[in-house]
Amino acid sequence: MERVNQVPAGQPILNVSHFQKRYGDKIAVRDLSLVVEPGDIYGFIGHNGAGKTTLIRSIVGAQGIDGGSIQVAGIDVARDPVAAKRIMAYVPDNPDVYEFMTGIQYLRYLADIFRVPVDARSKRIGELSERLQISDALADPVGTYSHGMRQKLVIIGALMHNPKLLVLDEPFVGLDPVAAHELKQILHELSTRGSAVFFSSHVLEVVEKLCSKVAVIRAGELVTSGTTDEVRGDDSLEDIFLELVEPAGEGGR
Incomplete structure (x- = not known):
């Protein structure tokens, strides 16, 4: 895949500043x-209910912000959500895909x-379907896919436009060892080209070996x-x- 458009020197790809989110009277983050x-x-990383998914959903524009700001390559996600979404991609923990489509139809739809x-x-x-070993299933309806196959499909879809920011929520859940290894390599390649990856995971060994921060x-x-x-x-x-997390009390989700 070609090199992504570069972010201006000195500008972060993701800048979360004094972010706050409420659910009713409860402050989640x-x-x-x-x-x-x-x-x-x-x-x-954090325990269940710590607020990881809450922040991630606000970064990708799936829910609003109650305080502070979030910028992607200098674009405020609350003020210009469409522009922000054009340069990032999101892989949720539950890969919901249109079941009536075939895998290839879904990927072409995202490409459009x-x-x-x-x-x-x-x-x-x-390239990506070969690496993630899903090529033979692309002609099949997504409704016949296992969780792991849907995860692979969503990952490929997220990489279609070479995002500057790739956001993933528990991306290794449901992946077989070969696909997990390939995903780690893909994330390294993406970062080498000047993009950034932000992901939550309960697999601390993966975080420790894979993450720079x-x-x-x-x-x-x-x-x-x-x-x-x-x-x-x-x-x-x-x-x-x-x-750090053993004495945790009430928090987000």
């Missing part, structure tokens, strides 16, 4: 700030939305963030995570 730079593979040229889309679909959220508040080496120090990321 409070005053959270973090910065993701070009080339980062940024892990976002993002105005990907025919020659470029054909090349990407061919990591942030830990507990009960809706950011506990720590920085390079993976800085956050874990002389311990494993699992040890640090357990130490």
Whole structure:
């Protein structure tokens, strides 16, 4: 895949500033700030209900913001959501896909939305479907796919337009070992081309080995963030995570 458009020097790809989100009277995420730079593979970890998905859904424009701001390559996601969505992609934890479509129809549909040229889309679909071992199923209806196959399809769709920011929520759930390995390689390649990856995961070994930076959220508040080496120090990321989140109370989701 070709090199993505570059973000101006000094400008982060993702800038979350004093973000806050409420559900009724409950504050799910409070005053959270973090910065993701070009080339980062940024892990976002926390216990169930900590607020990971809440932040991710606001980053990708799936829900509103109650305080602070979120910018993608300088574009405010609340003020100009369409422009922001054009340069990012989202892989949710539950890959909902139109079941009446075949896999190839779904990918072509996404390519049309993002105005990907025919020659470029054909090349990407061919390469990625081979790597994720789903080529033989692209002619089948999505309704016949397993969870893992749908996950692979959604990942391919997210990469169709070479996003500057790829946001993933538990992307390795349901993937077989070969596909998980290929996805790690794909994320590295994306970061090398100047994009950034921001993902949540419960698989701390993957986060520790794959991510250049990591942030830990507990009960809706950011506990720590920085390079993976800085956050874990002389311990494993699992040890640090357990130490930080064990006393967690009520939080987001």
